[in-house]
Amino acid sequence: MSALDTLTAPPVGGPTLAQERRLVTAIPGPRSEELLARKSAAVAAGVGHTVPIHAVAAGGGVVVDADGNSLIDLGSGIAVTTVGNAHPKIVEAVQAQVAQFTHTCFMISPYESYVEVAEALNRVTPGDHEKKTALFNSGAEAVENAIKVARKYTQRQAVVAFDHAYHGRTNLTMALTAKAMPYKSGFGPFASEIYRVPASYPYRDGLSGPDAAKKAISLIEKQIGADNLAAVIIEPIQGEGGFIVPADGFLPAVADWCRANGVVFIADEVQTGFARTGAMFASELFGVVPDLVTTAKGIAGGLPLAAVTGRAEIMDASHTGGLGGTYGGNPIACAAAVAAIDVFEGENLAARAVEVGRMLADRLTAMQQGDPRIGDIRGRGAMMAAEFVDPATGEPDAALTGAVAKACIAQGVIVLTCGTYGNVIRFLPPLSIPDALLAEALDVVADALAAA
């Protein structure tokens, strides 16, 4: 296909898109260059981009750009298109809903699809206690509302977050997020009554789960006091912070302490949720039942939607009118979420995530043999990462990480980096990626690492 064909007749997205890595120009090609120039002229400089292309279609395991290049997608738009981009069932549900009505505002005239999403989330989130749900637009907004609800219920103010945490970019969630650059620097003052304690980071702290929990809990008791603490919020596997899997026993110890002290335990499953880790929710992998769960990203196949789901008595603590928002639970996003949850369950995508995870782990482990620059390989399911270090010192090697990621992108493979130290490449392919394409992408990663 020539660049001209792509311009005049954009390829249809979804799984019908040719499942191949195809470079017809350099990355970026001339059309993307043109669009990137318009982007820098028109879009605020603070809004960056990782891959210097402009997308025109996506589906299966590829993203096609404005020049007709087809890139293998190992990022899913940051763990969003887990069911696959433009999944036919999502497309159908969205098209039907958009023709029916686009908005009434659920707080003005409710509609069934919102209730259906709430019912589904109450059913699929961990624990068989009575649950309620409220819907929002973004992960950050869900986190904000989980904190609101926890404070209202406990009538306490303090909130604990962890080292390496990422919870969003709004004012309260910036305060919860650990990393200054790029998320917080210069954007203060931040919300008060937020406290940070060490997380479990087995590769770097060498602590057992119970010992890491003891350290965190001791700080909480000494410096905050359980009686003042409304909530502890944690990502079961830390996402932006570096795909850090806590040591066994860490999460249950923290959750048990919360329960014993009347503190609301919030699992931020915005990135880990919806089959990504090989379970519907990562909390299940660690045997914890959170009081509240925040979700977004994978929930609706790419439509903006987010939720707080949790114990009915906590969720119902707010006075009527205390929660909501103009667009929260928009009917088009809800239609997409109903379809997406159907796909997660009907196509058993959790099992597919386990398969994808095995392929990723096997290949990354093979790369690590004889290459001490890969310090750690970790993750669960289709949420895997490699942490790069200087073999001599064990210090994080962000420069190597950036060089490998850049080389992959130039060769038509979309990879994302993360980590407090910027030295982690994370792999989050859509679960619709064909095995052969995933294998080819990992060849590219291996070559980029060998050449770096």
Ligand SMILES: *Cc1c(COP(=O)(O)O)cnc(C)c1O
């Ligand atoms: C992405 C993310 C958020 C923020 O979600 P937005 O939709 O970008 O506001 C919050 N928590 C976690 C764990 C995330 O990965």
